[in-house]
Amino acid sequence: MSTLRYRDAVRAAMIEEMERDERVFLVGEEVGHYQGAYKVSEGMLERFGPKRVIDAPITESGFTGISIGAAMVGLRPIVEYMTWNFSAVAFDQILNNAAKIRQMSGGQFSVPIVLRAPNASARQVGSQHSHAMEHFYAQVPGLKVLAPATPADAKGMLKSAIRDEDPVLFMESETLYNVKGEVPDDPELLVPMGVANVAREGKDVTIIAWSRLTHVSLEAAAALEKEGISAEVIDLRSIRPLDEEAIVKSVRKTHRAVVAYEGWPFGGVGAEISDRIQRLAFDDLDAPVLRVSTLDYPMPYNAKLEQHVIPSVPRILEAVNQVLYRS
Amino acid sequence: MSGGDAPGMRTAPTEGSATAPDLGLFTVLQDDGTAAPGVDHGMSLDLAMRAYREIKRLRLLDARMILLQRQGRVGFYGACTGQEATPIATALALAPTDWVFPALRESVMMLVRGFPLRTYIAQVFGNSGDNQKGRQQPSHMSGRAANQVSWSSCIGTQLPQAVGAAWASKLRGDKAAVIGFLGDGATSEPDFHIALNFAGVYRVPCVVICQNNHWAISVPTSRQTASATLAVKGRAYGIPSVRVDGNDVLAIYSVVSAAVARARAGGGPTFIEALTYRIGAHSTSDDPTRYRSQEEVDRWMQRDPLLRLRRYLVAQGTLDDGLDADLEKTMNAEIAAAISEVEALPPPARESIFDDVYAELPWHLREQREELLRSQPAPGHSGG
Numbered sequence: 177m178s179t180l181r182y183r184d185a186v187r188a189a190m191i192e193e194m195e196r197d198e199r200v201f202l203v204g205e206e207v208g209h210y211q212g213a214y215k216v217s218e219g220m221l222e223r224f225g226p227k228r229v230i231d232a233p234i235t236e237s238g239f240t241g242i243s244i245g246a247a248m249v250g251l252r253p254i255v256e257y258m259t260w261n262f263s264a265v266a267f268d269q270i271l272n273n274a275a276k277i278r279q280m281s282g283g284q285f286s287v288p289i290v291l292r293a294p295n296a297s298a299r300q301v302g303s304q305h306s307h308a309m310e311h312f313y314a315q316v317p318g319l320k321v322l323a324p325a326t327p328a329d330a331k332g333m334l335k336s337a338i339r340d341e342d343p344v345l346f347m348e349s350e351t352l353y354n355v356k357g358e359v360p361d362d363p364e365l366l367v368p369m370g371v372a373n374v375a376r377e378g379k380d381v382t383i384i385a386w387s388r389l390t391h392v393s394l395e396a397a398a399a400l401e402k403e404g405i406s407a408e409v410i411d412l413r414s415i416r417p418l419d420e421e422a423i424v425k426s427v428r429k430t431h432r433a434v435v436a437y438e439g440w441p442f443g444g445v446g447a448e449i450s451d452r453i454q455r456l457a458f459d460d461l462d463a464p465v466l467r468v469s470t471l472d473y474p475m476p477y478n479a480k481l482e483q484h485v486i487p488s489v490p491r492i493l494e495a496v497n498q499v500l501y502r503s
Numbered sequence: 504m505s506g507g508d509a510p511g512m513r514t515a516p517t518e519g520s521a522t523a524p525d526l527g528l529f530t531v532l533q534d535d536g537t538a539a540p541g542v543d544h545g546m547s548l549d550l551a552m553r554a555y556r557e558i559k560r561l562r563l564l565d566a567r568m569i570l571l572q573r574q575g576r577v578g579f580y581g582a583c584t585g586q587e588a589t590p591i592a593t594a595l596a597l598a599p600t601d602w603v604f605p606a607l608r609e610s611v612m613m614l615v616r617g618f619p620l621r622t623y624i625a626q627v628f629g630n631s632g633d634n635q636k637g638r639q640q641p642s643h644m645s646g647r648a649a650n651q652v653s654w655s656s657c658i659g660t661q662l663p664q665a666v667g668a669a670w671a672s673k674l675r676g677d678k679a680a681v682i683g684f685l686g687d688g689a690t691s692e693p694d695f696h697i698a699l700n701f702a703g704v705y706r707v708p709c710v711v712i713c714q715n716n717h718w719a720i721s722v723p724t725s726r727q728t729a730s731a732t733l734a735v736k737g738r739a740y741g742i743p744s745v746r747v748d749g750n751d752v753l754a755i756y757s758v759v760s761a762a763v764a765r766a767r768a769g770g771g772p773t774f775i776e777a778l779t780y781r782i783g784a785h786s787t788s789d790d791p792t793r794y795r796s797q798e799e800v801d802r803w804m805q806r807d808p809l810l811r812l813r814r815y816l817v818a819q820g821t822l823d824d825g826l827d828a829d830l831e832k833t834m835n836a837e838i839a840a841a842i843s844e845v846e847a848l849p850p851p852a853r854e855s856i857f858d859d860v861y862a863e864l865p866w867h868l869r870e871q872r873e874e875l876l877r878s879q880p881a882p883g884h885s886g887g
Contacts, residue, residue, distance in 0.1 A: 201674075227674055232701075233700055233701065233704060235693075235697050235700070235701075237663070237693065237694065237697060238663050238694075238697035238698075238700070238701055239663075239701075240663075241660060241662070241663025241664050241666075241667060241694065241697065241698075242663045242664070242666050242667030242670060242701055243667055244663075244664050244667060245604070245663065245664030245665060245666065245667025245668040245669075245670075245671070245681075246667040246668060246670055246671040246674075247667075248652060248664065248667075248668060249602065249668045249671045249672070250671065250675075251671045251674070251675075268657050268660060269660060269663070272655055272656075272657050272660065273655055273660055273664070277652075277653070278859045278860070278861075278862070279638055279859045279860050280635065280638050280639045280643070280645075280653055281635055281639070281645050281647075281652070281653055281859075282633070282634050282635035282636040282638060282639075282859065283636075283858065283859040284634065284635075284645060284646070284647040285645070285647065285652060285653075286862065317860050318860050318861065320861075340862075341861075341862035341863075342861050342862050370865075417865055417866075417867075
């Protein structure tokens, strides 16, 4: 075990996999000479050279399309976007190409590619830089979408993603890059996709979250404990594939559920989870499933307004009190 | 004319004054059926005859497929009629290890490079004989065995992918060249800019070929760009660019061969504008009489690549009316036999729709498949 920051864990995963498999390379804006916009790829150009750590011209759809082409003929690209927000201009390559080439070609071609970047709010960067993009991508069959919350999961899941035969979208967070945690050193220790983690056990209510909101939910659970309420926090880690079983199992135990996440309330992953809970555990529920999401509003720049818009501990507590019928 | 490999011989231009992409047009086949004197186009008579057979077969095949669509036996088709020379001469200039990232009208390159006719036709029916398992629209064929991927209907997206495949080739040092195709309309897409920009910066073994057939469905090239030619656009990216007569098999073969040779030798990408004309409709969903004159079509029929190559082969003594008639008869029989054999095949097994979404069948699709298999098959669907 080593204590690593989240960004170092992501880097460790890339380095180990690039050393293991020469087909793996990293491409993106500023990943080489500049050492990464968030220093995730620090030192990698020096380690692997410019053929495997590639500074791309500023065209997200370009280096996405180029990497899809390279993947189709046998390489295993890791694409870094400066943030997931900028993947919007590469949406067609992701939606119509990466996700569909295996299916459309009758299984003749595959796209083993990892697209990774920080996602969701990042403190005062305004509406164009604060999108929670998992909601857009998780809808698409053919894609896998991961959003780990801890350094250990970041490393173990990114390694799984790089070794996977399908396109994997890996959602990091600027607000998590400095989070420290214990990370296994064993390069063969992978964290599987589609398996949620019980981040905190409890019996009165289930809070389902992923990425940064796992930490916010754990804070909320700590506050609830002081009031004598035992909250279970499920860290999904993987949005698609989704660990439906873990969600249902927890709700069968607590009978109450709150889904906490960044992203707008209309549709999206939170609505999907709520649907599954009411469908699969209806008889076990003692209250409607509630969602704590980003408000249905483009992200404001002002710090106070931003805090009002993104999900917070008080809003999670409020939702938990509602499902427990506490006033 | 630019210098070539053999001193004293004229070879295909890469970029030079006489073929300046904004002005010139590289042509070899003359109106009288001769090849321009002193041009080393590099295409043997045998290979030219092979090209003729391929063009002829495609023309017959396209006509039959359109007929099948009109009869409601297949859903969609996009014919290549009038612009067969460019994909076919290009296919003949490639090595088996080279890759093709086509647009709408280059599916035939797979056939030329050895893909079986029956499987090709099965793709138009989308039935159990189709290697794409009935999932892709016709004229979006792909065959891994022929190193050809499927086109994406979102215009131009295949071009960055072609550059990416070429980049993989360069990183691995495996000497494969990659050919990416587009039409004139796609030059307005960002992906065209992206592909040429990356190809130039990374200096990859890629040849980007634009079939300028003058019409993007109903939009003429003059409404697509104010540029005098499309070839000149390649210059802005630092890429040697050529404008070639796209209905001239000898000229295309020679230009593409030179570009592929340079790509293989590490000389980087080439952009080729092949000037041609779509004689038929954009697809079976289109009626071109609504936007262009018959007089314009008739004028281009005089430049028909099949007729021009035929004139050349007759002048060379390789082809005559009798041989041509025999050829047509044999090919029509071959196509008819393939259609009747393929059309009789059942649809893909219904449970196959869950395959290939992911490398491994996820649990939720496995459940859906089991549910489907518990229900009665639809009438006429014997599969599953």
